[in-house]
Amino acid sequence: MEDNILKQEQEHLTTTYNKLLKISEELDEDIRKLDSQATEEKNDIRDNIRLDFADDETKAETYGELEVWNRYIDTYNVQSEALRNKKKRIESLLKAPYFAKITLQFDPSEEPESYYIGNVEMSENGATPIVVDWRSPIAEVYYNQENGHTFYEVNGNRIDVDLQLRRQFDLDRDKLNSYFDTQVAIEDPLLLRSLSKQRSDKMQSISATIQKEQNAVIRHPDVPALIVSGIAGSGKTSVLLQRIAYLFFKQRENLRPDQVYMITLNPVFREYIDSVLPDLGESNPNTLTWQEFMDSCGIPMADKNPAATDARDLEAIDDMLSLLVPDDGDFLPVYQKDELILSKAEVQSVVEKYNETIPMGVRLVQVVATELETRARKVFRSRKRDNKEQQGEEKAAENQLENDFGGALKTIRNCGWLNYNAISKRLIGHTPSAIEWFYLKMALTGMCDRNARYCMVDEVQNYTKAQMMILKKYFPRAKFMLLGDEFQAIRPGTVTFKELESLFSTDKKSTDTISLLTSYRSSPEITQLFTSLLPEEVRINTQSVQREGTKPLIKACSSEEYRDFLLDTIRTNTDCEGLLAVVCQNKKSLNAVKDILGQDAPQVITGDKKLPKEGAILIELSHAAGLEFDCVVIPDADASRYPDDKLSKHRLYTAMSRATRKLAVLSDGAMTPLIL
C-alpha cells in the first residue's frame, strides 16, 4: 500500500516536472522571439527615425516619433520583465516543484480535490493550477495543521472544507525521496528533517515547515503595530521575511519593495538574511541599519549614537513646542551664495506675524515658508531689474529666477531658516543629539516619508525608546511590525515591550502581541541551558523541537591552563562540519582573546564582513545578535564580565542561544554566578 502511494506520487511528480519543463522551454522560446523582434524593430526605427529639429514643425514631428519609440520600449520592457519573472519562478519550481499536498472535500456530494503547494504558483495554459502558492488562501489549511472540518477565507468570505489528507514531501527536482501523511499537529516530520540538515551560512526560507503559531504572525491582518515577542531561535526573523513575501503576494498589484522598510541591526545580519526573499521570488525591501537610515534622512551630525538620547527629551519637544514664543536666536538669515536675501529679523517678523494666531509647529512653518518665498522672489526680481537684465515672458522669467536663486529657494523650502540647535536648547536645555535634532525638525516641518506602507524592526529589544519614536514619526502611514526578545536586550537603556505597546497604541487601536515560545534553533540541551536564565514563569512554557544533541561544556580554567584549553576547544570543534564562533562580550574582551591566542586567533568578523561557510571566527556579541552558528564558544564567561545582574544575564542568554549543536562556556578564573 505504502509503496503504491509512493509510486503514484512519484508519477505525479514526474508529470508535474515535465509540465514545468515544457513551460520553461516555451518561455525560453517566447523570450527569444520577443528579444529578436525587439532588436529588429529597434533597427527599423533607428534606420527610419529622423532627428530633425530644424523648425517648430519638424521638431514636433521628431518629438512625436521619439514618443512612439519610448512607448514601444516601455511595452517591450513590461513584456520582457513579465516573461523573465515567470522564468525565475519556473526555475525555482524545477528545484523543488512542491512540498505538500492537501485533499479537500468542499461538498459531501462532490469528489474531493487535491492541491499541491509550492514556493510559487504555476498554472497550465494560464488556468489550471499545477502548483498552488504557499501564500494563497487555500494553503492556509495546510499550515493550520488540523485534519477534518476546517475553513479558510477568501476576501473575507469563509469557505468550509473537510481536510481529508495533509501530505508532506521530501523531494529533489523530479525525484521523490519520501512522503509523510500527518494526522496530528504534535509532530511535523518535514520540520524535523529540515532542522536536522546542516545549517548554511545564509538564512533559508521556511515555507514548507511554517508552524501554526508562526503562520498566525505571517498571515496576521494588517494592524497599526504588531509586536512579536519570541524566545531565542523561535523563528522571529524567519517569520518576518515570510510575512514580507506574503504581503508582496497579497498586495501584488499595489505594494512595491520601496514602500517597505526593514531596519536591521548591522550589515553582517543583512548579508545573512538577504537571499531569503529572492529565493521566494520577491525583491528585498529597503533594508537599512540605524546609521544608514539616519544618513538617508540627511541628519548632519557625525555622531548618531542612539544611547545619547533620553526619550523624555523628545516628549518634552512634543509637549512644549506649541507654547514656544519666537526668540531672535531661533532663526537664521537666508543667503544666495554670499548675498543676503532675507535677514534674520525679517524671518522672525514673519514668524511673529503668523504666530499671533497659529502656534509654533508644522502649520505655522508651512505658512511662513510660503510668505518667505514670496518675499524672496520680490527681492530676486528687484535684483534682476537692478542688473538691467532682459525681462522675458512671465513663466520664462520665473524659471530663470528658480535657476539663478535656486540655493536660497531651497533653503526656504527645506526650512533652513530655522535654527534647530537654538530651538532645541530652549526646549530641552542642551545642544541636541542627532536624534533630538531630527525629532525637532520633524515636529517643526512635518518632514516624513508618507510613501512607506510597512516598517519592520527586527531585534527591537536593542533599540531605545527614542529611536522608536523617530521611526513612528518618520513613517506616519506605515504599519509597524516589531519583533524581539526582551531577554536579548544587550544594551543598557533600551525600550521595554510595555513601552512599545503604549507608544504604538492609539486612541482607536491598541497593539497586537503574539508570543513564540518554541526554539527551532538549538538542541534541547543548549535550549535548557539558556532558558535557565529566563524567569521561571517564561521558562516553563518554552520548548525545543530539535533532536537530542551533546551536553554543553562548562569549564572554569585556571590562568595557566586557559590558553591551551580555549585553543583546544576551538580546534576540536572546528574539525567537525560547520561554522564555529567565539562570541566575546565586547570589543575589549575580543581583543584580549585575540592577544592571548596570537597567531592562532580565528579571523575577526566586524560590521561589513560576510560570514564564512565554515571554519572559526571571532565575533563581538553585538554583531552576533540575530545570527546562528553550529558551535559557539564563549571564552569570557568569568564572574567579572558576567556578574549576577540583569544585563549580564541577557548577554549570556543571547551569546549561548546563537549555538545550534554545540556550546562551550569557558572562563579564565571563577565562572559567572549566572551558571549554577
Ligand SMILES: Nc1ncnc2c1ncn2[C@@H]1O[C@H](COP(=O)(O)OP(=O)(O)OP(=O)(O)O)[C@@H](O)[C@H]1O
Ligand atoms: N518553522 C520552521 N521550520 C524550519 N526551520 C525553522 C522554523 N522556524 C525557525 N526555523 C529555524 O530556526 C532558526 C532560528 O530562526 P530565527 O533566526 O528566525 O529565530 P529568531 O527568533 O529570530 O532568533 P533570535 O531572536 O535568537 O535571533 C533558523 O535556522 C530558522 O531557519
